[in-house]
Amino acid sequence: MLDLVWLAKACGKVVVVVPFVLLACLGLPALLGISLAERTVNRLSQWLITLGFLAALAVPALMLASDSDHLLVSFGNWIAINPGLDTDHEHYHFTVEFEFDRLSVPLTIVSFALCGTISGFAARYLHREPGYNRFFVLFSLFLAGMMTTSLANTIETLFAGWELVGLSSALLVAFYLERVAPARNGLQVWIIYRISDAALLLAAVTLHHMTGEGDFDQLMGSDPWPHGQTSLTEWQALVIGLLLLIAAAGKSALIPFSGWLPRAMEGPTPSSAIFYGALSVHLGAFLLLRTSPLIAASVWLAVTILVLGLLTALYAYLVGAVQTDIKSALAFGALTQVGVILIEIGLGHWLPFFWYIALTHLLGNALLRTLQFIRAPSLLRDYHDLENAIGKRLPRPSTVPVAVAPRAFQIWLYRFALERGYLDALLIDYLVAPFLSLFRWLDRLERRWVGLLNQLPANRREPTHISSWSNEPTPVSGQR
Amino acid sequence: MPFTSIPWLELAVAVGLLGTLVVGRLRDPLTAANVCLAFVSTLLTLCIAAWVAFAVDPTASPQGVLTYLLGRPVLMLDELNAPLVPGIALLHWLTVLATARTKMVRFSFSRLLLGAAIRVATFACLAPVDLALLLLIGVLPPYLELRARKRPTGVYLLHMGLFIALLLGGLATSGTVSAVLLMAAVLLRSGTFPLHVWVTDLFENGSFGTALLTVAPITGMYAALRLVLPIPTPDWILQSIGAASLCTALYAAGMALVQTEARRFFAFLVLSHAALVLVGMELHTTISLTGALALWPSLALSLVGFGLTLRALEARFDRLALTEYRGLYSSCPPLAVGFLLTGLACVGFPGTSGFLASELLIDGALTVNPIVGITVVIVAALNGVAVLRVYLLLFTGKPSTSRVSLHITPREQTAFLILSALILLGGLLPQFAISNRHQAAEMTLAQRATQ
Numbered sequence: 001m002l003d004l005v006w007l008a009k010a011c012g013k014v015v016v017v018v019p020f021v022l023l024a025c026l027g028l029p030a031l032l033g034i035s036l037a038e039r040t041v042n043r044l045s046q047w048l049i050t051l052g053f054l055a056a057l058a059v060p061a062l063m064l065a066s067d068s069d070h071l072l073v074s075f076g077n078w079i080a081i082n083p084g085l086d087t088d089h090e091h092y093h094f095t096v097e098f099e100f101d102r103l104s105v106p107l108t109i110v111s112f113a114l115c116g117t118i119s120g121f122a123a124r125y126l127h128r129e130p131g132y133n134r135f136f137v138l139f140s141l142f143l144a145g146m147m148t149t150s151l152a153n154t155i156e157t158l159f160a161g162w163e164l165v166g167l168s169s170a171l172l173v174a175f176y177l178e179r180v181a182p183a184r185n186g187l188q189v190w191i192i193y194r195i196s197d198a199a200l201l202l203a204a205v206t207l208h209h210m211t212g213e214g215d216f217d218q219l220m221g222s223d224p225w226p227h228g229q230t231s232l233t234e235w236q237a238l239v240i241g242l243l244l245l246i247a248a249a250g251k252s253a254l255i256p257f258s259g260w261l262p263r264a265m266e267g268p269t270p271s272s273a274i275f276y277g278a279l280s281v282h283l284g285a286f287l288l289l290r291t292s293p294l295i296a297a298s299v300w301l302a303v304t305i306l307v308l309g310l311l312t313a314l315y316a317y318l319v320g321a322v323q324t325d326i327k328s329a330l331a332f333g334a335l336t337q338v339g340v341i342l343i344e345i346g347l348g349h350w351l352p353f354f355w356y357i358a359l360t361h362l363l364g365n366a367l368l369r370t371l372q373f374i375r376a377p378s379l380l381r382d383y384h385d386l387e388n389a390i391g392k393r394l395p396r397p398s399t400v401p402v403a404v405a406p407r408a409f410q411i412w413l414y415r416f417a418l419e420r421g422y423l424d425a426l427l428i429d430y431l432v433a434p435f436l437s438l439f440r441w442l443d444r445l446e447r448r449w450v451g452l453l454n455q456l457p458a459n460r461r462e463p464t465h466i467s468s469w470s471n472e473p474t475p476v477s478g479q480r
Numbered sequence: 481m482p483f484t485s486i487p488w489l490e491l492a493v494a495v496g497l498l499g500t501l502v503v504g505r506l507r508d509p510l511t512a513a514n515v516c517l518a519f520v521s522t523l524l525t526l527c528i529a530a531w532v533a534f535a536v537d538p539t540a541s542p543q544g545v546l547t548y549l550l551g552r553p554v555l556m557l558d559e560l561n562a563p564l565v566p567g568i569a570l571l572h573w574l575t576v577l578a579t580a581r582t583k584m585v586r587f588s589f590s591r592l593l594l595g596a597a598i599r600v601a602t603f604a605c606l607a608p609v610d611l612a613l614l615l616l617i618g619v620l621p622p623y624l625e626l627r628a629r630k631r632p633t634g635v636y637l638l639h640m641g642l643f644i645a646l647l648l649g650g651l652a653t654s655g656t657v658s659a660v661l662l663m664a665a666v667l668l669r670s671g672t673f674p675l676h677v678w679v680t681d682l683f684e685n686g687s688f689g690t691a692l693l694t695v696a697p698i699t700g701m702y703a704a705l706r707l708v709l710p711i712p713t714p715d716w717i718l719q720s721i722g723a724a725s726l727c728t729a730l731y732a733a734g735m736a737l738v739q740t741e742a743r744r745f746f747a748f749l750v751l752s753h754a755a756l757v758l759v760g761m762e763l764h765t766t767i768s769l770t771g772a773l774a775l776w777p778s779l780a781l782s783l784v785g786f787g788l789t790l791r792a793l794e795a796r797f798d799r800l801a802l803t804e805y806r807g808l809y810s811s812c813p814p815l816a817v818g819f820l821l822t823g824l825a826c827v828g829f830p831g832t833s834g835f836l837a838s839e840l841l842i843d844g845a846l847t848v849n850p851i852v853g854i855t856v857v858i859v860a861a862l863n864g865v866a867v868l869r870v871y872l873l874l875f876t877g878k879p880s881t882s883r884v885s886l887h888i889t890p891r892e893q894t895a896f897l898i899l900s901a902l903i904l905l906g907g908l909l910p911q912f913a914i915s916n917r918h919q920a921a922e923m924t925l926a927q928r929a930t931q
Contacts, residue, residue, distance in 0.1 A: 031821075031900055033814050033893065079836050079914045081770065090766045092843065094836060156839065160830035167829070174872055180805045183876035190868045198861040202854060205839070205846050439734040446735075450677050454632035 008062035012073035018052035019144035053112035099153035122270035142168035166193035185263035196250025203243035241301035252284030259424035273373030302349030309342025487544030488530035496597025504590035516589035578895035580795035631685035639678035670700025722762020729755035733862035742800035768844020774837035785822035805877025823867035833906025
């Protein structure tokens with residue numbers, strides 16, 4: 001008799017492995033200096049993503065047929081130190097294990113569907129672009145990261161996928177190499193992602209330290225999502241939960257890290273669609289859903305998430321209303337919904353059914369935004385055609401509710417929205433600039449000291465600094 | 481003579497010294513490079529043979545000339561240095577292989593072979609007195625180079641003079657005083673803040689290859705493990721090494737972010753990572769020491785790869801200023817890929833050889849002291865930002881144009897492919913390396929406990 005669970009696990013392995021096979025197929029030739037033809041790249045992407053998609057569909061079908069709501073696919077220990085020894089010996093293991101459940105399966109299917117669609121779209125959109133192969137290598141890196149993150153059953157595995165998503169995202173923002181602005185914006189995205197990565201790494205290691213394991217099963221109990229119960233105390237849940245919230249805030253552009261979102265639109269439209277409209281921007285919310293038992297255990301964590309979601313939704317709504325380019329407007333539209341999803345996740349503390357609503361909301365928003373992003377270029381052309389045909393501008397209804405507010409408040413709000421809540425300026429002026437000034441000052445001191453020891457003339461001891469935030473070299477006085 | 485009784489290490493050092501004499505007499509740079517490659521390939525093969533012999537029979541005692549003369553074994557392998565010695569030889573081999581023709585004119589291959597012989601001997605040395613002697617001799621090749629290039633030697637002389645004084649003082653005394661002096665010598669040799677300026681000075685004034693091979697193997701860590709750790713000293717000495725290293729890691733990571741010259745940026749990146757490795761020693765738990773010992777060769781490999789990429793770019797575009805976006809990607813895409821891969825490997829990116837070692841180190845650090853763990857994470861984040869910043873500054877922007885081909889040469893490509901393969905294999909299949917380093921960590925801690 002056919003073992004359905006075995007078959008489901010085999011399909012699960014295909015789901016996990018396929019993105020890495022695609023990455024190897026596209027990445028290794030690039031490493032060897034071999035340039036693949038566009039058609040080869042396109043076919044490899046389409047076939048392998050379709051295979052992954054079919055396997056992802058087969059997994060829930062087989063799970064339903066075998067009456068199982070929770071499937072673990074293990075690839076064993078990546079490393080193990082002193083495995084099997086008693087607790088008196090220091091031991092460590094990094095398990096590569098993936099979980100198919102009510103949370104990860106829908107996201108996996110949607111991810112494959114969207115990546116397949118975007119892959120087909122990009123094949124035409126980037127036809128004969130110089131960076132065609134580079135785009136697809138980074139795209140496959142993103143897919144591998146996305147699958148690893150969404151299916152991970154250990155927080156360390158999730159972290160590995162999280163970093164892959166971050167790197168591919170930053171490099172795709174800087175995709176157009178000949179221009180400086182994308183490079184600068186890519187760097188800013190990377191900086192925020194590194195903060196997010198650091199918070200997640202600390203959460204992972206703290207969790208490992210507190211429980212002795214990184215497995216979500218150990219953290220959340222063996223009940224299927226969302227009924228898991230954590231063995232951590234409320235205080236421990238709050239500490240790990242807050243670290244995870246910082247990680248989620250960085251990845252999902254929540255307040256105060258929202259400034260990078262419009263900057264990320266410098267990348268090509270296909271990557272903007274998949275990253276900032278659909279999948280990457282929702283990863284923070286997914287992380288919180290995955291660790292929902294922590295929210296159940298700590299009311300303060302739930303309140304913090306709820307407030308952060310509310311603030312982000314308000315902020316993104318206001319800023320999105322004044323955007324003048326369609327990609328930024330769509331990105332802030334997506335962010336508004338991410339804020340609402342966070343509110344739903346926070347409310348799940350009192351009524352866990354909200355976590356199902358949050359998941360459905362997340363998937364729906366991802367699908368809608370992808371459609372809007374890839375429709376955007378042709379939509380603008382259609383609007384222009386319509387306006388040319390009727391000989392005047394199309395009517396633009398005002399739906400902003402603040403229209404009834406006093407004029408002075410409207411102007412202040414408009415400026416606030418136009419400057420994106422001054423979030424970037426605050427971070428740069430009060431965090432980045434003092435940090436850079438301090439180290440530039442130390443650098444000057446060091447050079448003078450070395451010059452003195454080497455008996456160099458004074459004019460050879462001073463550096464010229466460049467600011468990563470501007471194109472002009474910054475004077476040595478360190479003033480911005 | 482049985483395979484395990486052949487004095488492979490003595491032969492390797494002898495080949496290095498012989499090569500120094502032979503290559504020093506050659507005047508044609510290309511011939512010198514090729515002959516040097518032959519010598520360093522032989523040296524690498526002999527070191528690998530020594531490792532294989534140790535793996536076959538760890539108790540074997542090869543009878544060489546030095547053993548005959550001194551009446552005791554001098555160059556030996558144990559769990560700690562067995563993979564490190566061939567690793568050191570490999571770094572030299574890769575450096576020779578990746579040397580571009582434009583660099584050959586000014587680069588001294590004979591001094592590289594001399595350095596290789598000294599460094600292989602240093603890492604193959606177990607006895608503190610022998611090791612100290614070799615550390616002292618190791619000071620010479622960079623100094624000779626600075627002199628030969630007519631560059632200022634004040635900073636180097638001052639720091640190395642102090643290093644020699646501290647090392648000799650440590651050997652001449654005993655107990656806590658000895659440990660403190662040796663600790664100071666180790667910290668100086670590792671480029672610990674504020675005694676690190678000799679490293680940045682060496683990168684600015686010496687040749688990139690020499691500076692790279694002097695600093696990237698993180699010889700200070702080996703000296704710390706052989707000279708300081710076995711001494712029965714109070715814990716505060718190790719904690720001082722850890723605290724000073726932690727400050728250095730953070731300081732150098734911050735400095736790497738504001739540099740305007742590629743060489744200085746790289747020097748601070750090396751300093752930051754070398755300090756992180758030393759942090760693991762202070763924690764002296766098996767897990768953290770395993771992490772530090774695993775991170776060490778992984779970092780040495782990644783840093784040398786990263787340095788060689790910068791060196792290859794320098795060979796094409798002269799010294800690289802980081803004051804503008806230079807648009808070098810179109811000139812040489814494989815170097816951009818190599819730069820990114822080795823740079824990410826340095827910061828322990830998933831899939832590269834440093835990832836799991838960093839995880840172990842951070843896990844061990846958090847267990848012992850949460851502040852150390854948090855600082856290590858911050859340092860890793862800052863270094864990651866610094867690497868991508870420089871990548872974007874070098875490879876994006878208006879494309880540079882050139883009348884001559886700037887494409888990667890077959891020799892450079894071979895070197896980078898080997899490096900990439902080692903970095904990726906070490907990242908994807910890390911169990912062997914981690915198990916090996918875990919055994920070394922247990923042996924080291926057991927030796928300290930015995931003392």
